[in-house]
Amino acid sequence: MQELQNQFLHQVIMEGIKEPLFIVKVGDDTEFYYECLNHTAMEKTGLNEKIIGKSISEVYPKERADFLNKQYRLAVSKAESIKYTDSYNSLLGEKYYSETTVTPLLDRVTNQCTHVIAHVHDITEKKWGEFELREYWKKVNESNQKYSSLYKNNSDAIITFNIDGDIIEGNNKVEALTGYSMDEIAYSDLSALFDQKNVELLQANFKKAIEGELLDFSLIMNKKTGEQIELVVKFTPIIVNNQVVGIFSMMKDITNLIHITRKYMDTKQRLKIITEKSQDLITILDPHGFIVDASPSHKHILGYEQEELIGKHFTYNIHPEDKSLLEETILHAIHMDKSGRIHIRKKHAVNGWMWFDMKATPVFNEDNEFIYMVCVSSDIQSQMDYELELKHLAFHDSMTNLPNRRYLKDFLKKSVDDYVNNKINGLVVGMMDLDHFKSINDEMGHDAGDAVIIEFGNRIRKNLRNIDFIARLGGDEFVIVLPDTQEVEIGNILENIQKTIHEPWFIGDKTFHLTTSIGIGIVPKDEISISSILKTADIALYEAKEAGRDTYKIITMGT
Template sequence: MLHAEMVNLDHILMDGLQDMVFVVGVNERHEMFYKYINRISMEKTGLTRNCLGKSIYDIYPKEKADFLYSHYFKALTTLEVVTYEDSYHSPEGEKYYSETKLTPLKDEKGRCYQVVAVVHDITGKKRAEFELKEYWNLISEGRQRYRSLFEYSLDAMITLDMDANVLNGNPMVESVTGYSLTELICTSFYTLVDLDNFRESKRFFQIAMDGTPVTYRTTILNNVGHSIELSVKFTPIIINDEVTGVFGILRDVSENINLNRKYKESEDRFKIIAEHAHDLITLLDARGEITYASPSYQTVLGFGDKDYEGNLFSYNVHPDQVQELEDSFIHSITEGVPCKLQFQQKHRTKGWIWFELHGTPVFDDRNRFVHMVVVSRDITLQKEYESKLTHFAFHDSLTDLPNRRYFKKVLTEALEEHQKNQVGLAVMMMDLDNFKWVNDELGHDIGDEVIKEFGRRVQQNIGENDVVARLGGDEFVVLLPNVKSTRQVEAYAQQILQAMQDKWEINDYVLEVSASIGIAIAPLEGASEYSLLKTADESLYEVKETSKNSYVIK
């Protein structure tokens, strides 16, 4: 049974799955050993099939093994899915980043007997996040330097006579030009200006002399011949209604120009990343509106980026998840922490598809919110594989009916409902009469087909809310919640027995097949999983010892 499940699991994981998959067995002493490693795992990590049967500590250095063991141990002791991020090096030495999801599988005693690890490559997303963070840090640094330059530094100030000769200035003039005031006084301002800007400076000086303040940008040469970019403001000095000179404010904007250039380069690099990324990259303002959507929206969702810009991020998000999404963003901005969420978004032709987003709030140097950077990745395939793994854990591989593990789960829930609301509850245990003869005489292939047909007929003759499960071999069990009376339970049993009388044609064999059924009806008080199953099993034994092809109810 367990071997058949593993063969099925191996087949599905090997067909087109690009994620790394490891199956780790667990013994009663909580020792872990590798039972399965898929092809892509061996290619990416350099591990081989020689690792099968070996423990984590046999394969990895102690520090790495301790790290892995702590997560696997958490999964097997809590019996809950554990997710963590990790990194590893390929056989060529290249570093990759991954997100691992550990799913513990329990046996019928509720003990974890193995852990399935699905390792998803998030290298591209991580590198994009690192790049984005670097670029936004650069922009933030530029803004801080820009503020320091314009808000906290003193300007150089000079006074010029009517011929543009320097009359006086403050100490900051030397800081800007490299010349001391002693060297500048009585010299022409034009001697500082490079030849390309000489005529322009004379023109703006004349505008000021005509009585109009003016600001312009020019280039001067300092005392060692280096070019300095200046913002110059000329203000006429008016005495007795006559212009007698000009007051000048000189601001060194070389730093600002460089910062603006870096800012522009950062924006260009951000656009290059965003426009070539396969993930969805989105910028949101404080209202949650999309101010930028990457071109990948077109290829991933079938809608153009311009369809989203100006809309709320919840646009085309599944209605059931809008509130959770908004709450997550508000918490992220309020607490200044990243957020991570899985949600569904509408594709133009494919309907709802699953995404996982990573949102990072960005603040300015005054800790004011600027925008949220959101990177969303299509995880539809991952969700489908998780669903298949869950299905394998709770369904029989031969009949695709629920297995013992799933039946115990729904039985527990039905008992809680039975005891809480005093509703009827019954369990039917059944198997085929003389099934051993089918296997011995006709072979196990025919036997498997008989078991599948038996399960199908039982399922067709019970209610929509009833559950049929295969316990193993030819043994099946049926849960009847909310039954109204003993007569209703007997009617189900008679339907199932009658269904067995219909013609059986299996691979050119015509068979006569019958079944025996043991039934337990739960009392209003004192019922338990164990007592119900035990009573049903005893009833089945009684039928087998007496008449067969019948039922006994207790």
Template sequence: MYESSKLSLVKALTEGIQEVVFIMRVEEEQRFLYEFVNNAANSIIGKYAVGKSFREVLPEEIAEILENHFAEAYTTKKIIKFEIRVPHFSPENGYAETTLTPILNSNNECTHIVAIAKNITEEKSVKIEFEENLQLLEETKSEYRSLFDYNGDAIFSLDLEGVIQDGNPMIQAVSGRTVKELKGENFTELLDYKYREKISDAFSLAFTGDLKSHRIRLLQQTGEKISCLIHFAPIKNREEILGIFAIVKDMREIDKLLGQYIQSEKNFRIIAENVQDVVILMNHDKEYLYVSPSSKKVFGFDNTKINKKAPFFNIHPDYVSLLEQKFQHSVSEGSSFTIELKGMHGERGWIWTEINGNPVYDAFHNFRHMVLIARDISLQKENESQLEYFAYHDSLTSLPNRRFFRNQLSEALAKIKAGLEEFAVVMLDIDNFKYINDTFGHETGDEVIHEFAKRLKYSLDDSDFVARLGGDEFIILLPNIKEIPLIIEKVKRIQKAIKEPWLIEGSLISITSSIGVVHIKEATFTASSLLKMVDDAMYTAKKAGKNMYYINESTSY
């Protein structure tokens, strides 16, 4: 009677709390049956669970995990705490922290076990994201250090007052002193006196985003003055500026090589700073006055054969008009310009090119010529495209990822709100995928996911959109579909493709999928509510015995 009263007290206390609470009765042979389920647990377990076992009300994988932990609590008679994936807590990847407390009778026998499950999905997501970001930070730090140490230019790390904190090995080449010897000195102390005020002003402007390059003379330990080009770049943590990088390029060799081409101080500065790019001088009539020899290496054209060619002869026709407008505006306003366009390479065809234009005037402000600096940015453009691709695609299957799918789903919801078209969402996973991973290993598991994705893609129409949510879960958007028979036809086509023989580690095995479908007819959903709805449909199919599908035709949620 005492134990019964104690159990009743537990029920009364747990009925009103937000955490999921259920009490399991221990039967013979360590068989656990639901004795009590509080209100918060009804949405997950169901109010008709009392008297049933885990395997009668929960998916097989979750039931197996719970049985093992309950058996441990029963055997040890100690409080057990563990984490478990609970899809009902989140449409994507929910987690619960579960505490098991054995209830003992007067004979020290465990008669019941109280389980309290706390939703830790948000904390878990933050932890996972933190660990991923930490790993990315370590990789970025390593890449940054390599770039810092092996850069051909001298790089000084300065604090907010301009005091040297660190630097790379090239510092010794331009200053004659080691980083250790320079630490603690103000950077301006290394400059020729006539440049100190100018560079102090440039240092201050770097905090406002003014990051222009400047010519300076650096004083070596021997007293020799070294001609250099300096560029300041803020060191930021989010929006906070923690310090400044001073990047110093030794210009002695460049000055020596380009001296024969220089006609004025301004020409000298522009050409010397961009010697690795193609330097072009054009007059008001856009005639070529000078083209640097680098045009052969960068664009595949002999600079000695360009002088008589038509203006902008190698610029794609779609960009000529815009470039001419930029040119004329620069001449009339005395301003520089930058434009990205496609230019012809003598061997590679059209390549992405960046052109910077700077007008040059004489002492009476009469226009003399335009200095154009052209560089090949095709690799940069390719990297930008790859970064954009990887941001929206899954690396294992090359399918669109969750972010990409959400964008497509938002567009579909916008269309249905405008009354344009109905659509369906299909969510599916691989039945018993944990068994495959445990039996054959994660590498084989990855191969199964890759093949599963390929079969999905080939079983669908070009207009259908399939994505990988993560793990063994996939999701499909079927646009402009109104009839349930058409949806069933596509689902059966998917099942047929998946049921084709699978050869794994030399053995033929059967692989199936549980499929949930939601047919959307009205604009009453958000992306999150719709994802939860289709997730519930998939688990309904899985509970029905796996290798099944379930279609929810609800028009509200």
């Protein structure tokens, strides 16, 4: 019975606990010796059961071992659990963060510590979230000048919040809007600027945005001077690796617009005053959706004179894919007697399709009859272009413009899923680098080295199919993924790549020859660990190097 209980406990530790767990024995020589580590610990660290019976000092380099021994001895000396934060690099080179709880186990008779349990909790997402927010803002501030008007020179205040609701960054319009400098409100939640009702609305909508919802709403804010202003606020979740890590907020002062709207909304003549002063597109529709008035801004934004628009149906220059959603939005706004908001594409007279943020507000007369629809459209083309640019930067290597390690992880995950679900027949992953690349940098300089890396990527890509994938991990190291590939096909593909690499290289006024070593991992259907797949390719690459370079080695995983 005791043996069955021990077997069950061992199975729970090895397979049931989904976070890394280490059990070490306290030796008589004050050293700590590994007695057990679970499967998750092996996968995350690359360690295996060969370390059982070895001391921490035998397993790790001195600096790392000294750090771990210090933490374990502190727990033993206090006879209570302690926590410490740590970090490590994965096979892809990404840094991961953890919080480890070290718990001493005391003998019930002697009260002496006999073992120590280390339970490692992954806090990477929390750390990465704040790092990604800062990196996001850094990219914004360093971006190409053609996008600067969207952020730096935007007339609206732009604020980035972390997932806890604290302000991380803001543009130079934040102080003009609130009266407070960024130093005064950094790492606050803005609640001091609103009364209780508006604080509750702000917090409720922030929670919805954290859950992934795009939101537009109005608030009344108290400036530092005591003046009250009306805002329209847009909350956009910042999503990294399929996780919401913060909120991107745009705050626009609409006090004057609200004042003008309330003052002049009664009649068509007074509505015309608004349209003539607006820098947005303002379009007035009759109950059947035909344009009865349009702001002069249509001329410089879309290239149409007012007279060209009057009498046409509002959907005449709307993108075909957006028409049904626009009609639904307008009908819903009329039915609910409240504004509706939508992103749509309108056609410029010359330059093609442009993105707009459109707000449609129904107007009713004293008898509660619908008489007009007021549509206000703001040009957001620069914003859409910028978001596409940011997405590209996040998933591509800046030197070669090839996919980076983040893109590689996503592609590998999808390829493994397709293979397991029989959508593709075979999956091969390769890792390669240039032989003796360091001599290029040493003899010709880093500019020449960069040019060689770019050309290396181009030469590999020329030998791949459209369905294949190439990514740069860093330095001169590249990874290829070959979906729907059988083992018999691999040799021809690799030999073509090596043949292309053998061709003369011309960098500046230099001509030289290079070779490449390639490691290939053939993925079995029951292998779903991306780290194991890459590790196998890395081992094969090492074997190719050991075999004299300018060759390739193939390993079938699990054999």
